[in-house]
Amino acid sequence: MSDLFSVKGKVALVTGGTSGIGQMIARGLVENGARTYIVGRSVQTCTDAAKELSQYGECLPLPGDLSTMAGVEAVIAALCAKEKQLDILVNNAGAMYDAPLDEFTEEGWDSIIDLNLKSVFFLSQKALPLLRAAVAANEQASVINIGSVGGLRVGPKENYSYQAAKAGLHHLTGSLAKRLGPENIIVNAIAPGFFESRLTSAKDLPPAVLQMVPRRRMGNPDDIVGAVIYLSSRAASFVAGAVIPVSGGMTL
Ligand SMILES: NC(=O)c1ccc[n+]([C@@H]2O[C@H](COP(=O)([O-])OP(=O)(O)OC[C@H]3O[C@@H](n4cnc5c(N)ncnc54)[C@H](OP(=O)(O)O)[C@@H]3O)[C@@H](O)[C@H]2O)c1
Incomplete structure (x- = not known):
């Protein structure tokens, strides 16, 4: 059982790996020996972020805009040019828009649904040949969708499209897990609480907000990396369609 949680030698793709939670996840995978590609829109930012993470292992930039189908296809085409298989796909890239109900715009609805929900479906679909090749080589491939506690319970913000997209993403995780489980592609989601x-x-979180969190703190990189390593490894082989809150108990 010594390699039960190992991701060493695997190939990973982390969307939104240039910032925040995605950067934490990418660093964790890199440090644990996975060759990790990161996606962000700016070529310069993506290249710089990959260079920064390369001090811990293998990290490569894969710039692209995932808010369009053309962008999704271009990212997968660029990955196919470099790799024969993909063991771990972390669908993390996301954005948020909030506005009072009466002023909520169509652009604020469509842009969030497109990136946080639609792009996850089509990136996973386009990645299937690479994921299937990973199963042929390593018996298992993993897709991890980064949802949100906002998709599990209605939060205080008026971010209607965000919460709907995240609830939809949690349900989509189940649909994909059911369809792909028999192919040894395990699909699960993580629902983070507050992470820097x-x-x-x-800086923008009033101390009172942390009263909503039984653990009374924000999440740190180890918290999210631990869950991602688990779901990426053989240890989670029998876990499918789960939505794991990593939120310090915020959903209680
Ligand atoms: N932080 C939290 O407390 C929290 C809580 C619950 C859930 N989440 C979820 O965690 C995920 C990461 O969010 P974060 O908080 O880490 O935010 P963040 O710091 O703003 O990072 C978002 C990442 O997504 C990338 N991105 C944005 N639009 C993109 C596009 N069109 N194409 C490709 N990449 C794009 C960004 O890269 P570029 O800007 O370089 O393109 C960046 O790397 C999101 O799905 C979010 O909903 C976060």
């Missing part, structure tokens, strides 16, 4: 990022800054 561009979306959620500790």
Whole structure:
């Protein structure tokens, strides 16, 4: 059982690996020996982030805009040019928009649903040949969708499209897990609580907000990396369609 939680030698793709939670996840996978590709929109930012993470192992930039089908296809084409298989796909890239109900815009609805929900479905679909090749080589491939506690219970913000997209993503995780489980592709989701990022800054969180968190703190990199390593490894082989809250108990 010594390699039960191992991701050493695997190939991973982390969307949104240039910042926040995605960067924490990418670093964790890199440090644990996975060759990890990171996606972000800016070529410069993506290249710089990959260079920074390369001090811990193998990290490569794969710049692209996942909010469009053309962008999704281009990212997978670029990955196919470099790799024959993909063992771990972390669908993490996401954005948030919030506005009072009467002022909520169509753009604020469509842009969030497109990136946080639609792109996860089509990136996973386009990655299937690479994921299937990983199963042929290593018996298992893993897809991990980064949802949110906002998709498990209605939060205080008026971020209607975000919460709907995340609830939809949790349900989509189950649909894909059911379809792909027999093929040894295990699909699960993580629902994070508060983690330091561009979306959620500790500076902007009033201390009272942490009263909603039984653990009374924000998440740290080990918290999210531990869950991702688990779901990426043989240890989670019998776990399918789960949505694991990593939120310090916020959903209780
Ligand atoms: N932080 C939290 O407290 C929290 C809580 C619950 C869930 N989450 C979820 O965690 C995930 C990561 O969020 P975060 O908080 O770490 O936010 P973040 O710091 O803003 O990071 C978002 C990442 O997504 C990438 N991205 C955004 N739009 C993209 C696009 N169109 N194409 C490709 N990449 C794109 C960004 O890269 P570029 O800007 O370089 O393109 C960046 O790397 C999201 O799905 C979010 O909903 C976060």
